[in-house]
Amino acid sequence: MEQHNEEEPINFGRSLIVPSVQELAKQPITNIPPRYVHHDPHHASDNAPAPAPTPSVPVIDLRYLFVEASGSLAYSSELNKLHTASKEWGFFQVINHGISESLLEDFKREILSFFNLPMEEKLKLWQEEDNHEGFGQLFVVSEDQKLDWSDMFYITTLPHNLRKSQLFQNLPQVLREKFEAYSMEMKRLAVAILGQMALALGMDTHEMTELFQDGVQSVRMNYYPPCPQPEMALGFSSHSDADALTILYQLNQAAGLQIRKDGNWVTVKPRPDALVVNVGDILEIISNGVYKSIEHRVIVNSDDKRMSVATFYSSNMGTELGPARSLVAKHNVANYRRVPLDAYFKGFFARKLDGKSYLDFMKLHQH
Numbered sequence: 589m590e591q592h593n594e595e596e597p598i599n600f601g602r603s604l605i606v607p608s609v610q611e612l613a614k615q616p617i618t619n620i621p622p623r624y625v626h627h628d629p630h631h632a633s634d635n636a637p638a639p640a641p642t643p644s645v646p647v648i649d650l651r652y653l654f655v656e657a658s659g660s661l662a663y664s665s666e667l668n669k670l671h672t673a674s675k676e677w678g679f680f681q682v683i684n685h686g687i688s689e690s691l692l693e694d695f696k697r698e699i700l701s702f703f704n705l706p707m708e709e710k711l712k713l714w715q716e717e718d719n720h721e722g723f724g725q726l727f728v729v730s731e732d733q734k735l736d737w738s739d740m741f742y743i744t745t746l747p748h749n750l751r752k753s754q755l756f757q758n759l760p761q762v763l764r765e766k767f768e769a770y771s772m773e774m775k776r777l778a779v780a781i782l783g784q785m786a787l788a789l790g791m792d793t794h795e796m797t798e799l800f801q802d803g804v805q806s807v808r809m810n811y812y813p814p815c816p817q818p819e820m821a822l823g824f825s826s827h828s829d830a831d832a833l834t835i836l837y838q839l840n841q842a843a844g845l846q847i848r849k850d851g852n853w854v855t856v857k858p859r860p861d862a863l864v865v866n867v868g869d870i871l872e873i874i875s876n877g878v879y880k881s882i883e884h885r886v887i888v889n890s891d892d893k894r895m896s897v898a899t900f901y902s903s904n905m906g907t908e909l910g911p912a913r914s915l916v917a918k919h920n921v922a923n924y925r926r927v928p929l930d931a932y933f934k935g936f937f938a939r940k941l942d943g944k945s946y947l948d949f950m951k952l953h954q955h
């Protein structure tokens with residue numbers, strides 16, 4: 589395998605350069621270009637709305653987990669809820685998460701102006717041919733691949749030695765300051781939730797701490813412009829996240845995120861006081877398959893733009909990815925193979941997104 593030089597930011601992958609959808613959507617078009625027409629539009633039969641009563645994504649009150657004494661009834665019942673949500677949904681919303689409202693507001697404002705920068709400014713921060721960080725799209729591997737109705741900005745934030753400092757330095761200054769604070773808060777929150785999950789899983793908590801103390805964090809800001817033919821397009825094709833734990837901040841109240849639950853697409857209704865948390869493939873692997881990363885996608889609409897920020901947190905770069913040893917001992921079986929983390933990421937970004945297929949490669953048994 590290639591040696592990774594400690595001084596060099598790692599290059600996890602590339603994506604073909606594609607046009608800005610935000611710019612395209614400013615044109616007076618009534619038909620979207622064929623490259624954005626998906627052949628599995630969301631009216632297809634497998635996409636029928638969930639039968640009533642529609643189940644809704646569980647809400648976890650973190651105050652009970654972070655503030656209450658661990659022996660209390662309130663604590664254990666919330667921990668139980670967290671465990672069930674992670675097993676059965678792979679998705680939940682968190683309230684009383686402790687991230688200051690003013691930081692969330694300031695960050696939102698800065699991201700709005702960031703996407704509204706003039707195109708000539710944005711082009712300075714656009715992806716380059718050999719690296720996918722910056723404005724653009726991810727996972728575009730061929731000229732005839734269908735494209736999503738969105739623009740995004742993607743950047744590795746932690747650990748510091750993996751940052752493309754040039755790109756980071758070129759961000760507008762106030763955005764950079766808020767971003768720095770937000771990134772630290774998201775790391776703190778992810779580590780705290782993972783710590784509770786270790787307890788719920790019956791995993792050695794030191795093992796979880798060691799895996800995640802200096803984890804890899806990347807951030808993806810998503811901009812979904814209004815779409816003249818929303819039923820033919822997708823804002824974000826169906827995928828599961830490759831990381832361990834994703835924390836999603838929905839910047840406005842436009843709904844669009846849907847998760848696949850028991851074969852149906854369930855809409856995650858934005859809640860202004862909540863952040864959305866989901867299990868990624870790495871956590872599914874570490875948990876030896878107890879927690880499930882879930883397919884999700886974003887649909888678009890003709891009236892409103894939608895914006896979100898996803899913060900991806902993964903284990904430390906130097907670690908090997910595989911089921912937690914304490915859980916393998918407990919379950920008497922390892923359900924996934926072990927690979928170096930950087931090899932895992934490179935493989936992920938080299939493919940077109942296709943549901944959970946990359947995770948299947950890591951599975952050792954059907955279970």
Ligand SMILES: O=C(O)CCC(=O)C(=O)O
Nearest residue numbers: 808810829845886896898
């Ligand atoms: O915009 C959203 O709600 C979801 C974004 C997402 O799934 C991602 O960035 O991985």
Ligand SMILES: [Fe+2]
Nearest residue numbers: 827828829884
């Ligand atoms: Fe995602």
